[in-house]
Amino acid sequence: MWRSLFAFLVLSGCVNDIGVSQTAKCNGQLELAEDDVVDSPFDADKDGYFSADNTDCANTYAADRLDCDDSDDTVHPSGVEVICNGLDDDCDAATIDDSDDDGDGYTACVDDCDDQSDAIHPNAAEVECNLLDDDCDAQTLDGLDQDGDGYTECEDCADLSPKINPGTVETTCNDIDDDCDELTSDTPDGDGDGASVCEDCDDSDPMRYPGLEEVCDDGIDQDCDGAIDNDCDYSGTWDLDDVVDYSCAWGLVSFNFDTLVVTDMNPTIKFKGSGSQPGTMVGSIDAYKEFDADNQLSGTCTETYAITGVFTDSNNFDAEFTASYAGSCYDCTNQSWTVHGTR
Numbered sequence: 001m002w003r004s005l006f007a008f009l010v011l012s013g014c015v016n017d018i019g020v021s022q023t024a025k026c027n028g029q030l031e032l033a034e035d036d037v038v039d040s041p042f043d044a045d046k047d048g049y050f051s052a053d054n055t056d057c058a059n060t061y062a063a064d065r066l067d068c069d070d071s072d073d074t075v076h077p078s079g080v081e082v083i084c085n086g087l088d089d090d091c092d093a094a095t096i097d098d099s100d101d102d103g104d105g106y107t108a109c110v111d112d113c114d115d116q117s118d119a120i121h122p123n124a125a126e127v128e129c130n131l132l133d134d135d136c137d138a139q140t141l142d143g144l145d146q147d148g149d150g151y152t153e154c155e156d157c158a159d160l161s162p163k164i165n166p167g168t169v170e171t172t173c174n175d176i177d178d179d180c181d182e183l184t185s186d187t188p189d190g191d192g193d194g195a196s197v198c199e200d201c202d203d204s205d206p207m208r209y210p211g212l213e214e215v216c217d218d219g220i221d222q223d224c225d226g227a228i229d230n231d232c233d234y235s236g237t238w239d240l241d242d243v244v245d246y247s248c249a250w251g252l253v254s255f256n257f258d259t260l261v262v263t264d265m266n267p268t269i270k271f272k273g274s275g276s277q278p279g280t281m282v283g284s285i286d287a288y289k290e291f292d293a294d295n296q297l298s299g300t301c302t303e304t305y306a307i308t309g310v311f312t313d314s315n316n317f318d319a320e321f322t323a324s325y326a327g328s329c330y331d332c333t334n335q336s337w338t339v340h341g342t343r
Helices: 002-017 055-060
Strands: 236-248 253-265 268-272 280-285 290-297 301-313 316-327 335-342
Touching: 236 316, 253 301, 268 290, 280 301
Parallel strands: none
Antiparallel strands: 236 253, 236 335, 253 268, 268 280, 280 290, 290 301, 301 316, 316 335
């Protein structure tokens, strides 16, 4: 009897102490050996999709729940396919990872450097000077570089001269297109006066260039001929374009001349006519070549002879000659002539 009771107690204790464990299965059911997430041992990368490599998972779940790479949480049916990374990111074999859009037999991911043009691929012949890498080989030049300056004949305007290429700085006034750019002037005009730096003695000053009229006595070479204030000596005999002729007071006042002798002693200048009338008119000339000279003969009749004008260039002047009378001058009246003189 006691033996029977002991045996019953032993057997009853074993029943209470020993539990039967259940093996984890990919069957959609929560087993005792699994966590609180159904089938968690079969989603190794924790991306919410079950391993397609497990037969039970593949038999239990539809394709949109199966992970084609359970070691990478970026790869699963909801993943976005990334071109040319060698992965089936969206677990869909129909989504192309490596495309041949131009149908030339070469894919964009491996060897086609331009998958939009079927004329460009590794087996194509390089076409010179079309600025394209036709054969997808950077080592194949698009053109020859005969002078070895790093620029091919396609862009080098002088491929036999290493000093002439698009990378060279333009040298002014050498009649060479050093930088192979027609828009870069070889003869720039910095001050915009119409004379390039090649001929302008001061290309920063628009008031100095060849051909400009020289301003006298300012210490500046306006015409860029290398001489300062030259062509400013107006000394010499000047022919007038008309005869200056007048007589009054029964011949006591009488002059007739068509030339003037100029003596330039800048800033003093003299104009001498024939005879005592008008005599020598003395005055001044300024930096703008304007002059004003006169001669006064005093007496019962005061005679004043004057000339006012401007030298328009080294051999021409425009002026007004006047004769004025004051006092007892009988029938003499004031006179004036507009004259042009040439030397």
